[in-house]
Amino acid sequence: MRKKFVAGNWKMHGSFQQNTALLENLKAHVSDVACEVAVCVPYPYLAQAQSMVEGSVIGLGAQNLSEHVSGAFTGEVSASMLKEFGCRYVLVGHSERRAQYGESDAVVAAKFAAAQAVGIVPVLCVGESLAERQSGLTAQVVSRQLSAVLDLLGVAALESSVVAYEPVWAIGTGMTATPGQAQEVHFAIRSQVAVQNAVIAGGLRILYGGSVKPQNAKELFAQADIDGGLIGGAALVADDFLAICRAAA
Numbered sequence: 027m028r029k030k031f032v033a034g035n036w037k038m039h040g041s042f043q044q045n046t047a048l049l050e051n052l053k054a055h056v057s058d059v060a061c062e063v064a065v066c067v068p069y070p071y072l073a074q075a076q077s078m079v080e081g082s083v084i085g086l087g088a089q090n091l092s093e094h095v096s097g098a099f100t101g102e103v104s105a106s107m108l109k110e111f112g113c114r115y116v117l118v119g120h121s122e123r124r125a126q127y128g129e130s131d132a133v134v135a136a137k138f139a140a141a142q143a144v145g146i147v148p149v150l151c152v153g154e155s156l157a158e159r160q161s162g163l164t165a166q167v168v169s170r171q172l173s174a175v176l177d178l179l180g181v182a183a184l185e186s187s188v189v190a191y192e193p194v195w196a197i198g199t200g201m202t203a204t205p206g207q208a209q210e211v212h213f214a215i216r217s218q219v220a221v222q223n224a225v226i227a228g229g230l231r232i233l234y235g236g237s238v239k240p241q242n243a244k245e246l247f248a249q250a251d252i253d254g255g256l257i258g259g260a261a262l263v264a265d266d267f268l269a270i271c272r273a274a275a
C-alpha cells in the first residue's frame with residue numbers, strides 16, 4: 027500500500043516572517059494528518075525551515091539542484107549542500123525550469139542521479155504543454171521525460187524516488203486536469219515502469235500537480251494511481267495546504 031504524500035512547492039515566494047507564520051501554523055495542525063507531508067522551500071530559507079520543521083513530521087525539500095558534484099559553477103547548489111541542510115526531497119525537472127531555464131531531459135536525469143547519489147529523494151516532474159495536449163502528444167511527451175531517467179539509471183532508480191505529473195496548462199491557471207484526465211496519465215506512467223519492473227511500479231508514488239485546491243483534492247486523490255499532490259499556490263496558505271493534506275489521508 028502506497029502512503030499518500032502531499033508536498034508544497036513554495037516556488038519563489040516567502041520571507042522570514044511569512045515562512046515563520048506558515049510553518050508554525052502547519053506544525054500546530056499537521057499531527058492530525060495521516061499522509062506524508064513536505065515543503066520545498068527556496069534555497070536561502072533552507073536553514074530557517076530546517077530548524078523549524080525539526081522534530082515535526084514535516085519533511086524538507088528543495089526545488090532544484092546542480093547536476094554537478096562541486097566545482098566552478100557560479101550560482102549553483104549541489105546535492106551534498108542540500109543534504110547538509112536536512113533535505114529529504116528535491117524537485118527535478120519542474121516545468122518552470124524546463125521551459126524558462128532550458129533544462130533538457132538529459133540534464134533533469136543527471137540532476138535526478140545527483141540527488142540519489144547523496145540519499146535525497148528526487149521528485150521527478152513531468153507533464154505536457156497545452157499545445158502538446160491539443161496535438162495528442164501527452165502520452166508521448168510524458169513517456170519521453172520518464173524514459174530519460176529510466177535509460178540513464180535503470181528502473182531500480184525509481185525505487186527511491188517520486189514522480190509528479192504536472193500538466194503545464196494546469197499550473198497556476200485554475201484549470202485543473204479532471205480526475206479522469208490525470209488518472210489516465212498516472213496509469214500510463216505506472217504502466218511504463220511496470221513493463222520493466224512490476225514491483226517497483228506498484229510501490230512508486232505518483233503525485234498530481236496543477237491547481238490542486240481543497241475543493242478538488244479529494245476527488246483527484248481518490249483515483250487509483252494518484253498518490254497525493256504537488257501543491258503550488260495553495261501551499262502558501264496554511265489552511266488550504268492542511269485541507270489538501272487531510273483530503274489525501
Ligand code: 13P
Binds near residue numbers: 035197
Ligand atoms: P499550482 O498549484 O499553483 O498550480 O502549482 C503547481 C505546481 O507547479 C507545483 O509544483
